Amino acid sequence: MTAPVLEAVALEKRFGGVHAVAGVSFSVAAGEMLALIGPNGAGKSTCFNLVNGQLRADGGEVRLMGRSLAGLRPRAIWRLGVGRTFQITATFASMTVRENVQMALISHHRRVWSFLSRAAAEFRAEAESLLEQVGMLEQAERPCGVLAYGDLKRLELAIALANDPKLLLMDEPTAGMAPGERSALMDLTRSIVRARRLACLFTEHDMDVVFGHADRIIVMNRGHLIAEGTAEQIRADPAVREVYLGSGAASGGH
Numbered sequence: 209m210t211a212p213v214l215e216a217v218a219l220e221k222r223f224g225g226v227h228a229v230a231g232v233s234f235s236v237a238a239g240e241m242l243a244l245i246g247p248n249g250a251g252k253s254t255c256f257n258l259v260n261g262q263l264r265a266d267g268g269e270v271r272l273m274g275r276s277l278a279g280l281r282p283r284a285i286w287r288l289g290v291g292r293t294f295q296i297t298a299t300f301a302s303m304t305v306r307e308n309v310q311m312a313l314i315s316h317h318r319r320v321w322s323f324l325s326r327a328a329a330e331f332r333a334e335a336e337s338l339l340e341q342v343g344m345l346e347q348a349e350r351p352c353g354v355l356a357y358g359d360l361k362r363l364e365l366a367i368a369l370a371n372d373p374k375l376l377l378m379d380e381p382t383a384g385m386a387p388g389e390r391s392a393l394m395d396l397t398r399s400i401v402r403a404r405r406l407a408c409l410f411t412e413h414d415m416d417v418v419f420g421h422a423d424r425i426i427v428m429n430r431g432h433l434i435a436e437g438t439a440e441q442i443r444a445d446p447a448v449r450e451v452y453l454g455s456g457a458a459s460g461g462h
């Protein structure tokens with residue numbers, strides 16, 4: 209059995225009287241897409257922020273490839289190979305698609321970006337290769353500001369890949385997208401995760417995306433992990449059905 213890329217062990221986080229994350233443990237293997245779901249306020253974002261170092265755990269530990277991330281700042285964690293995409297895309301609107309990816313590559317390789325130096329020509333081929341992987345090569349010379357939202361999300365994926373991550377964290381990757389685009393982005397993500405043997409942890413409110421694209425699903429409610437399994441197991445889980453009762457969400461979009 210392959211060792212997990214990410215291990216969260218007995219994570220704890222409190223905000224005053226709110227026990228946001230209460231003894232949560234899970235792991236993500238190389239090549240695996242793990243969805244973290246749960247109703248509003250379940251503790252998903254808090255878990256994410258414990259993994260990427262934005263928040264410090266009150267207890268427990270996060271390990272990347274067996275190494276503890278305790279005490280490391282977000283940037284150090286990013287350097288160790290934790291990539292992230294955001295609910296709101298973080299690109300520079302006035303720069304071209306290719307330049308945005310080049311900037312990310314330059315940052316990964318610890319170079320200094322300068323429009324006046326030859327740095328602008330650096331990593332051009334690498335940037336184009338990443339854009340090809342996400343199907344954005346034909347738009348390489350367009351400014352980001354004119355891109356459709358779905359294309360921005362694909363660009364954001366290329367930017368995350370520029371850091372050569374071992375773990376990809378995606379917070380609501382398909383928020384704001386049309387249903388057809390959602391499936392396309394997640395198909396693309398899944399093929400990249402498999403090909404590069406990345407581990408991917410994502411949160412998502414759209415249950416069609418979750419059930420259609422996750423290899424495994426973990427469910428949180430009020431800080432606790434209440435279920436773990438395949439789409440089929442999660443759909444049939446009484447505790448999950450109870451939590452989603454009334455919303456119809458766990459019934460798979462009927």
Ligand SMILES: Nc1ncnc2c1ncn2[C@@H]1O[C@H](COP(=O)(O)OP(=O)(O)OP(=O)(O)O)[C@@H](O)[C@H]1O
Pocket residue numbers: 223226227228246247248249250251252253254255
């Ligand atoms: N910085 C904070 N200060 C105080 N309470 C917080 C803070 N961050 C989160 N919480 C509380 O912790 C609990 C878990 O919040 P969290 O944002 O992790 O849930 P979530 O599952 O991501 O919810 P959503 O789906 O709405 O984004 C909630 O009760 C929330 O109000």
